[in-house]
Amino acid sequence: MDLLELIFTLLGAAVVVYYGGKLALFSRMLFPKWYFPLSKTFFTSMGEWAVVTGASEGIGRAYAFALADRGMNVVIMSRTKATLEKVAEEIGETTGRRVKVIVADFSEENIFREIEEELKDLNIGVLVNNVGVLPTFVPCKFLESEELDKTITKVINCNVKTLCKVREFLLHQNKGVIINVASGIASFPFPLYTLYAASKVFVERFSQGLQAEYRDSGIIIQAVAPFGVSTRMAGFQKTNMVTLLPEYFVQKSLQYVRAGDKINGTVCHTLLAWLLQSIPLKLVYAEIVLQGLQDYVKKKTGQRESLSESKMESKNGMKK
Incomplete structure (x- = not known):
C-alpha cells in the first residue's frame, strides 16, 4: 500500500467514524x-x-x-x-x-x-x-x-x-x-x-x-x-x-x-x-437567497396585517 492509498484509507475511516458517531447520537433522540x-x-x-x-x-x-x-x-x-x-x-x-x-x-x-x-x-x-x-x-x-x-x-x-x-x-x-x-x-x-x-x-x-x-x-x-x-x-x-x-x-x-x-x-x-x-455558506449568502427571504417575510407580514384589519372590520360591523 503506497502513501497516497494509506492517506485515502485513513480519510475514509475518519469520515465513517465521524458520521457513525453522529448517527449514534441521533439515534438517542429517537x-x-x-x-x-x-x-x-x-x-x-x-x-x-x-x-x-x-x-x-x-x-x-x-x-x-x-x-x-x-x-x-x-x-x-x-x-x-x-x-x-x-x-x-x-x-x-x-x-x-x-x-x-x-x-x-x-x-x-x-x-x-x-x-x-x-x-x-x-x-x-x-x-x-x-x-x-x-x-x-x-x-x-x-x-x-x-x-x-x-x-x-x-x-x-x-x-x-x-x-x-x-x-x-x-x-x-x-x-x-x-x-x-x-x-x-x-x-x-x-x-x-x-x-x-x-x-x-x-x-x-x-x-x-x-x-x-x-x-x-x-x-x-x-x-x-x-x-x-x-x-x-x-x-x-x-x-x-x-x-x-x-x-x-x-x-x-x-x-x-x-x-x-x-x-x-x-x-x-x-x-x-x-x-x-x-x-455551503456561499449559497446561503447569495443575494437572490437573501432577497427572497426579505420578500417572503414582507409578504407574510402583509397577509397577517390584512387578516387583522379584516377581523377588526368584522367586529366593528357586528357592533353596528
Whole structure:
C-alpha cells in the first residue's frame, strides 16, 4: 500500500467514524425514555418553584404550564401585567399549582435587584430563561435597523444581560435545572438577522461554558435551540412538520433535559440543524437567497396585517 492509498484509507475511516458517531447520537433522540429517563418527581426533586421569563405567551407560557403539570409552583415574568395575570389564572385553574407574577421589562436597566427581592425566599429548582427580543420582524441589514443604538441596547439587555444576571438564583445551589432558550438560526452566521442571531450564539456558548464549570455541582445547564415554533416572534406561522406549536415543542424538549448542554428540542429540528450546517455558506449568502427571504417575510407580514384589519372590520360591523 503506497502513501497516497494509506492517506485515502485513513480519510475514509475518519469520515465513517465521524458520521457513525453522529448517527449514534441521533439515534438517542429517537428513544429519549431509554437514553434520558426522567422520574415523575425529577423536576419537583430539584425544588418547589420554577421561574420562567417571557412567560406571557408562546414558548415561555408553554414551559410554565408544562412545569406546573409536573407538580411545580411557577413564577412567571414578563412586561405585561394583564396578560401574566390571565396566564396565572389559567395555570392555577388547570393544574392547581401556585403561581407568582412578577412584572419586568428585561430590555430596561437596573431591574434585577427588585426581582432578586421577590425571589429570595423561594426554593427555586428550575429556571427557564426564555425572554428575548427580535430587533425587527422583517429582515434587514444591520445598519438599516431603525434607532440602531436603542435597538442594540435593547437586544443586549434582554437577550444577553438577563441570561447573565438571572442565572445567579440557581448557581449557588447543589442541584437544579437551567434551560436557556437560544435559536436554531444561531447554527451559522445569519445575515439580515445578524444582531439577533449573534445574541443567540452568546446564549449557546454561555450555557455550554457554565455547564462545563458547574457539571460536578449537580446543576444541569442546557441551551435549547428551536427552529420553527408558531409564536408571535415567528409571525404565528402555520404549523407543519418543522413549524411546531409551542406546547408540542416544549413537551418534546423537556424529554431531553439530561441529553447534553445543547439540544434543538425535537427530532425534526435536530435533522434540520444538521441539514443547514451542511449547506455551503456561499449559497446561503447569495443575494437572490437573501432577497427572497426579505420578500417572503414582507409578504407574510402583509397577509397577517390584512387578516387583522379584516377581523377588526368584522367586529366593528357586528357592533353596528
